[in-house]
Amino acid sequence: MPAAMKSFASTTAVALQIAGSASGVPYLGAAGEILGHIIVACDSVTVNKKKAKAIKDKCTQLQGLLAEEQSKVDGTESSEHVSEAIVALDGIRSRMSRVARAKSWELWKSGSLDATLERCKQDLDLTQEKLNLKTQLTLVAGQQHLRNKTDSIEDAILDLRDHLRTIVNSGRLPREVETSLRNVESDTNTGYVQLMEAGQRGVRGLKLSTSTPSSLIIASEETASPTSSPGPSRGGSKDTHDLERLEDTLYKFHVKTGTLPANKVLNEEIVKVGELPIAGGVYSDIWPGMWLGHKKVALKALRNTKADDPRAQARFVREVTMWAELSHEHILPFFGIVTGIGKHIHMVSPWQENGNILVYVESHKHTNRLGLIKGAAAGLQYLHEKKIVHGNVKCTNILVTDKGEACISDFGMSKLVEEVTATSASATLTQQDGSTRWLAPELIMGEISSPTLRTDTYSFGMTVLELVTGKHPYAEKRNYLQVIQLIGKGQVPQRPEEIRDDKVWQFLLKCWQHEAKRPSMAEVNAELEILL
Known part of the structure; x- marks a missing residue:
């Protein structure tokens, strides 16, 4: 040839x-x-x-x-x-x-x-x-x-508009809801948010005009199913029917358009399910809940925040509103907060059936662990580009979506709790071995009181170690005070037998370098790409 x-x-x-x-x-x-x-x-x-x-x-x-x-x-x-x-x-x-x-x-x-x-x-x-x-x-x-999807969205919009107008005209909702409907823009993202807010006003108006808001009710697993009404009778069959239908149409509108709650205080829209929390972390206890009687959500009861504290409420609403503007496939969206369940403020986010990343790989043995956690690295990089510090990076704060993708949760919580409680994040995170094993030396030794972008990089390295081995960092040390001593001496974890690739181990050592020498999350993400 x-x-x-x-x-x-x-x-x-x-x-x-x-x-x-x-x-x-x-x-x-x-x-x-x-x-x-x-x-x-x-x-x-x-x-x-x-x-x-x-x-x-x-x-x-x-x-x-x-x-x-x-x-x-x-x-x-x-x-x-x-x-x-x-x-x-x-x-x-x-x-x-x-x-x-x-x-x-x-x-x-x-x-x-x-x-x-x-x-x-x-x-x-x-x-x-x-x-x-x-x-x-x-x-x-x-x-x-695409045409079918567009028609479906239009149907959901028309159903919500028509039902809200019908209830207003019957006198069971204030005219301000009708005013807000008139102000809704055309079918744009802004218009969707405005219509979501009008629908939320409608739900709140119907519930407050009848009986006890359902957010104060703790339902059993049986009564709070995706197809059941979120609470008991709310003052008459007509009101009950209208409320259930409004919740149905608002939920369908959310599903079709992907619009998150516009009003971030969800007291009249959330039901807590069960008598006991199913999990807990450094800051919170986690409960299952239902939004609009249809969507399963996670409720994080923040232990050190009082629901009746106006300052705390305002700070949380401001922060959640900012978080709601974030949009990334590897970031868990926030729905809002609830202040009407018990004595603590509850954060609301979508429920993830796959659980956290460590639980997921235990039941999916053939998962490429570095490939999976790269999604979390991308999410963390996105947060850092927005100047948001996570502050508590570890496997329990990385969830896995229905699509099998890692997504970051609980970002910014350390700073928020620090501001609301006036207790340094380093003090809270090191209580009873809460997050000690993942924290950077400068936080452990009190050189700084609040997490930074570079301490996130350090913690991410520990998280990779945790995911690959299936064990906490410094697993050979049961007492967290011993771990603090090792960190104070500048000792990093021992190389585990699960990490056979020298390049992967060198990558982790880079994440654990002195603060000034640590790579940014953009650099971490790029190096993970090479390792894969």
Whole structure:
């Protein structure tokens, strides 16, 4: 094969392999390589060059079609289309390779050359037609799905508007709800938030006009199911029906548009489930709950914050409102707070059935642990770019979504609790071995009182160690006071047998360097990418 032809085939294959990698279509590179071989074989044909050139030109067109295919539809759909094309292309390559190796004059005399070339051309035409048709069908299906989704959103918006107006006109809600509906903008994100707020006003108005707000009720597991009403009768069948329907339509609106609660004080919208908390951390006890009688949420009762403290309430609302503006796939969203359940303020966030990252990998043994925690690194990097310090990074504060992605929770809580309680974060975090094993030396030894971006990096390194080994840092030391002594002496954890890769261990040692030398989370994320 001439060098120029080899170079052309190689360039073609590499270009499509790169495109396939970028688009998530694993067969694209293979298709490109096969087409390159066919093109080279066509150039080797010495008899009936016109037909061989037609096949070569058709292959070039097909390369363009494959590149266009990967830009129009997602990786899964493209993979199915391209994998089918590969079967046909490989047959053509095989026939053209035999033609290129044989003596073309003898093939021409026997009549088989023309027949072989004609069959190859017809197969290429058929392959191209199939790819064109399947791409068009996929695009049409995608457009139809988008139209259905748009119609579904519009229906949810109209249902919520109409039901709110009906209740206002019946006199069971104040006219201010109608005023807020008139002020709702067009179907934009801002308009969705305004409509969510109007719906929340409606729920609050109906509940306060009847009986005890349901947020004061602690339901049993049986009575607070996703399909049940969140509380007992609220003052008459008509009011009860209207409230249940409003909660239904508001919840559907949330599901269809993804709009989070606009009003961050959720006292009339939340029910706590059960008599006892199911988990606890440094700052809080965690309870399951229900929002609008449908969505399961996590309620974190903050032990050192009083629900009747106006200053604490205002500070929490301000902070949660700011957190609600954050948007990242690896950050757990906040819904708001509840101040009407017991004596503590409760933080509200979506419930994650998979639990924290350590629990998840224990039940999913074949999970790539570094790959999973890289999502948390990306979330932490995002927070740092927003100048938000997490302050308590460890496995229990990294949850796993239904999609199997890691997401950061409890970010900013250390600073918030510090401000509300007037107790330093370092003092709170080191109480009874709460988070001592994950904390940077400068926090442990009292050199600083509040966590920083660099202490987050240190804690993230400890979290990776915890995830890989399935054990707390310094697991050989049961007494946390011994751990404090080791940290004071500048001793890092011993290298565990689970970490066999020297590069991974060196990566962790970088995270545990002196504060000034520690990498930023952007650098940590980049190095994790290399390790993977």
